[in-house]
Structures are given as structure tokens and as C-alpha cells.
Amino acid sequence: MKTAIIGLGNIGKQVALNLVAGGQQVIVADHGPTNAQDFARASGGKARALATADAVAEADIIVLAISFDAIKEFLSEYRRKLPAKIIVDPSNPIAPDGKGGFKKTISQDQSSGQLIAALLPPGARLVKAFGTLVAGSLKSGARRTPEPNVLFYASDDRDAGNAVAELIKASGFAPVRIGGIDQSIRIEVFGDLHEFGKLGKLVTAKEAAALV
Numbered sequence: 001m002k003t004a005i006i007g008l009g010n011i012g013k014q015v016a017l018n019l020v021a022g023g024q025q026v027i028v029a030d031h032g033p034t035n036a037q038d039f040a041r042a043s044g045g046k047a048r049a050l051a052t053a054d055a056v057a058e059a060d061i062i063v064l065a066i067s068f069d070a071i072k073e074f075l076s077e078y079r080r081k082l083p084a085k086i087i088v089d090p091s092n093p094i095a096p097d098g099k100g101g102f103k104k105t106i107s108q109d110q111s112s113g114q115l116i117a118a119l120l121p122p123g124a125r126l127v128k129a130f131g132t133l134v135a136g137s138l139k140s141g142a143r144r145t146p147e148p149n150v151l152f153y154a155s156d157d158r159d160a161g162n163a164v165a166e167l168i169k170a171s172g173f174a175p176v177r178i179g180g181i182d183q184s185i186r187i188e189v190f191g192d193l194h195e196f197g198k199l200g201k202l203v204t205a206k207e208a209a210a211l212v
């Protein structure tokens with residue numbers, strides 16, 4: 001399966017770096033060509049830079065490492081190209097609260113995972129993943145021995161979930177499925193399994209077993 005990372009900001013760049021470090025070939029795309037081309041040049045032949053439209057056409061798994069609002073725009077723009085694709089959503093629907101912290105931009109009881117799932121065309125399969133840690137922890141927490149740290153994920157589709165679990169492994173973490181997309185809120189910011197939520201830290205698979 002071919003994997004594309006759309007958006008090379010804080011999260012997308014680190015996800016792509018972790019995958020490349022795990023020996024994966026990836027496609028990278030950002031708004032302007034420069035960032036993606038720089039990344040590809042530095043990747044030792046593991047990453048290929050494409051325009052977003054070409055990345056969408058070529059990839060089987062599309063990691064949308066862009067803001068919640070940008071994901072909504074993306075899904076509208078590329079809707080007809082997405083059936084049969086696996087869409088990976090790491091988004092946390094938050095904005096600065098004006099007091100030095102963050103607040104949710106959707107209702108407290110909503111998850112961006114469920115809202116995004118409702119916007120997908122038939123045939124596209126959603127996996128909520130790669131959004132439970134801040135970029136710095138995604139970097140420092142990868143490839144820990146002897147017990148790897150966990151990245152939680154949620155999906156309604158077993159095959160899509162398994163494909164993303166393999167990516168999580170390649171990126172240096174242990175994948176732990178928490179359930180379907182209706183459980184997304186648990187692995188979004190402020191959720192009980194999020195680094196910026198009740199969990200507040202990285203955990204191993206053994207520790208995660210007691211939580212899931």
C-alpha cells in the first residue's frame with residue numbers, strides 16, 4: 001500500500017520522519033512544493049514529493065496532517081477521488097482560548113473523528129490515528145526499548161485499521177485499537193487516552209491494556 005502524508009507541519013513532518021526511519025516509502029505533499037521537495041531530498045530516497053492532487057490519486061492511505069477545518073475543505077475538494085482510500089485523521093479540534101490554553105472548537109460531546117466520518121464519500125474508510133501525542137513526544141517517544149510506547153487508533157473497518165496499525169508499528173510505536181470511530185473522542189485532545197487529556201503521558205501496551 002502507498003502512503004501519503006498531506007501537510008508537513010508539526011505532526012505531518014514527524015509522522016513522515018518516523019515512517020522513513022522505519023524503512024517506509026512515503027509520498028509527501030504540502031501546499032507549496034518547497035517544503036515537500038526539501039523533505040524528499042533529505043529522506044535518502046524514501047520520500048517522494050508530489051502535489052496534493054497527485055498524492056491523493058496515487059496513495060492508498062492518506063494521512064491528513066492538516067487542521068480540522070482544512071480537512072473539511074480537503075474532503076469537499078477531493079470527494080470524488082476518495083472512494084477506496086483509507087483516510088487517516090489525526091486532528092484535534094482546538095483553538096487558543098485567549099488565556100494561554102486551548103478550547104474545543106466543537107461541542108464538548110462531539111469528536112472530529114465522527115464529524116469527519118460523516119463527510120466521507122461511500123467507500124472511503126476512516127482511521128483516527130497519530131493525533132494522541134504532541135509532535136515532540138511523537139519524536140522522542142518513538143522506538144523505545146524494551147517496551148514501545150503506544151499509539152491508540154480507532155476505526156470501524158478492520159482491514160483499514162490493520163493497515164494503519166502496520167504504519168504505526170513501522171513508525172516506532174505499538175498500535176492499540178480502542179474501538180470504532182464512535183470512540184474517537186477518547187483519543188482526541190482532552191480525552192481520557194490523550195497526552196493532553198486525562199492520560200497525560202505516554203504508555204506501553206501493558207499499561208494501555210488496563211485503560212482500553
Ligand SMILES: NC(=O)c1ccc[n+]([C@@H]2O[C@H](COP(=O)([O-])OP(=O)(O)OC[C@H]3O[C@@H](n4cnc5c(N)ncnc54)[C@H](OP(=O)(O)O)[C@@H]3O)[C@@H](O)[C@H]2O)c1
Pocket residue numbers: 006007008009010011012029030031032052064065066067068070074090091092093094130131132133134135136
Ligand atoms: N501540533 C501537534 O503537536 C499536534 C498533535 C496532535 C494532533 N495534531 C493535529 O494534526 C493536524 C496538523 O497539525 P499541525 O500542528 O501539524 O499543523 P501545521 O503545523 O499547521 O501543519 C499543517 C501543514 O499542512 C499544510 N496544508 C494545509 N492544507 C493542505 C492541503 N490541502 N494540502 C497540502 N498541505 C496542506 C499547511 O500549509 P498552510 O499553513 O499553508 O495552510 C501546513 O504546512 C491538526 O489537525 C492537529 O489538530 C497536531
